[in-house]
Amino acid sequence: MSDVLSQPLTLPCGVVVPNRLSKAAMTEGLATSSGLPTPELERLYKLWSEGGAGMLLSGNIQVDADHLERPGNVVIDKEPDDTMKAALASWATAATSNGNQFWAQISHAGRQTQTNVNKQPKAPSAVKVGLPGGQFGKPIALTTEEIADIVRRFGVCAAACKEAGFTGVQIHAAHGYLLSQFLSPRSNLRGDNYGGSLENRARALLECVAAVRSAVGPDFPVAVKLNSADFQKGGFAFEDSLQVAKWLEHASVDLIEISGGTYEQPKLLGVEGLEEAEEQNVQHSTKMREAYFVDFAIAMQEKVSIPLMVTGGFRHRDVMEQAVSSGGADLIGIGRPMCVMTDAPKQLMNGLDELPRYERELAFFPTWLSFLNAIKPLRAMATFGVQFWFYAQLDELGTNGQAVPEISPFSATRRVMALQKKLLA
Template sequence: MTDLAQPLTLPCGAILPNRIAKAAMTEGMATPDGRPTPALDRLYGLWSDGGAGLLIGGNLVIDRDHLERPGNVVIDRPPDADMMTALTRWASAATRGGNHFWAQISHSGRQTPAVVNRHPKSASDVRLALPGGQFGQPEPLTRDEIAELVARWAAAAKACQDAGFTGVQVHAAHGYLMSQFLSPLSNRRTDDYGGRLENRARFLLDVIAAIRAATGPGFPISVKLNSADFQNGGFAFEDSLTVAGWLEAASVDLIEISGGSYEQPKLLGIEGMEEAAPQNVAPSTLAREAYFVDFALAMQARVSVPLMVTGGFRTRAAMEQALGRGAADVIGLGRPMCLTTDAPKQLLAGAEILPRYEDGVGLVPDWLGFLKRFQIVKALDGFAGIYWFYQQLWLLGHEGRVDERLGVFSAFRILEARNKAIMKARG
């Protein structure tokens, strides 16, 4: 059986020192103009000391008008000397343990908060089907704008390579821009970027080709890809299998399997306000704690590119079972790393289980648990818990500590105040 400590050689020749990765999580700790800060250095230094073979930075965006949230790092123009110094300092802290550090490069498209942009660009003019007016009416990208974004993705990847990042990940999941192009629900285009799957995947494949040309053959390129978006008529598992084959042919070194979007937040391990659309994938006998193992197991039968699976892993036995049965080549950890920064080191030393901090973190107390029978309550409860984890990351970066007694409402108020301050400083 493959164990967590075994190195992994990627197709490009780079070697991950072990099979544990810190998955990308949005941090919101950049300056108002998008520069990395000492808080990010501190946070990633802690994670580098924590023993993971790979750290993936969350949502480094290529357009300051399309943030995923206030406080994202932004590379949407050639970095000046100060920006390169900040990126280099961040990369140095994040690799001091001898691990890899990859930048997740992203564009939010229609999932850009309205407070940032009331008319964001997307594949088409299909608005997010969410209440509350948090997201504006999108406008379709022109062909020239698509070409510009392809160039921006490549330029951002090259800047990261020059700063000391050891790889990049293209975010093509969770309903962000690249995922919006892949899904027939949000991509209603009639040109050669819409319609058939090969057209809907063209933007993604153009970006991979441009990054490879800019960074060379030995630089790791990863893609975070939805196994499905779990919506009727959307991007389905059969589509994901086909796109994975195209990505393998395009020289991608690692595919991270995930799923869902803001409308159907399978990525959180919860359901959206509508029932998730079933997918044509058989349940496996692997540990049921992991969300996307079944999809990865089926995908491994079709492609040979290494796969990373993130979501729900809490026991070493389940992780090693997924590795040993061929369902995954890399195990991604997210929420456990928000409080136990050395979780990988503990697992490699023989720890059997990681704490489930998310249990009890939400709007609905245990004594009102019956309310979670309602889909909308379940979704809101899951989203609310995110703010609690956001604040733990902020505390780690700024103070080197966590606060397990923090309340969800307190975390929400703190985050909202911080976001308003960032947007005011942006002008």
């Protein structure tokens, strides 16, 4: 029994998270082609709810159907009609069946919208994602009216989720999606109030926070997923992240989830991008090395008193316990292990020492991944291939209630591509 991980956490708004383990946001791809939640999503989240996590974060819920992160995202881009209201409510009921928190992650993909969804997405500036393969088009810079419309949509989406029975919301400002694009001087070259100084680059995020807070009221949890850094030369750096965290604290945010990286530099998954990663000025401890961002969280805790969730790389119970006991993390986010072991939180709290590292086994998958990994420009493809393996697990859990860890990355990729094709038809 882990006393540390089983402790409840009270958030600034007064809501209590029953324990310190959270299922991290993972895009499911299980909505209909029009973005409606499905029985498959309900099955998946019921399993996770029964798995003992104090909190479940949904995958990206998009505020614009033309800016999906992936076909099959749930989309709330306007006041929901009765069908959408009923589908959201059924999903929320299934996802809270064990008395846990269930928060909606609200997002807009911006320039990280794939060309199969939108060949010319909108973004802060016309700066294309720097990856080979033609997966992303050159974006068009948003007008200030369009920015105001996106901010409004974040509020509409949050209100709809609250009404449907979600117990909190999270604004996605990490991983190179739209709000993270605004924060980075590499993807935001604007000369107006939304570009230039950090204060200006953080404006879109802070406006979304204000719209969401005003939509849900003071007693409802509002969180932000924020990069500790983009780990790119001239990008959003750790000092910037500290300053933004202070502003978020003032803006009555209840929890910041610390992650890092973008599609170009996928540190969030513990993977190096094509460019060499930009080192950040943070002292690294050796004790909790497996967790990618815990040292950033420890350094951030010195500057802000807002609760922090830390996600990325946690696999050992003692490391999770240490992160919580040291005050570095108030909540531990767990992603990939939950794609197969849906009751990982329950097992950890009952004393399980270590979670499986499926990503490591896949990285050594004969021929293809090791071959791709050896050639730098193809590493991005390998990362996407591994992601598809996890997507296939979520699809199988949602469809049949059981994961398929034996599937190869090749078959998983074929399967996910076929599903996407169906959704786009």
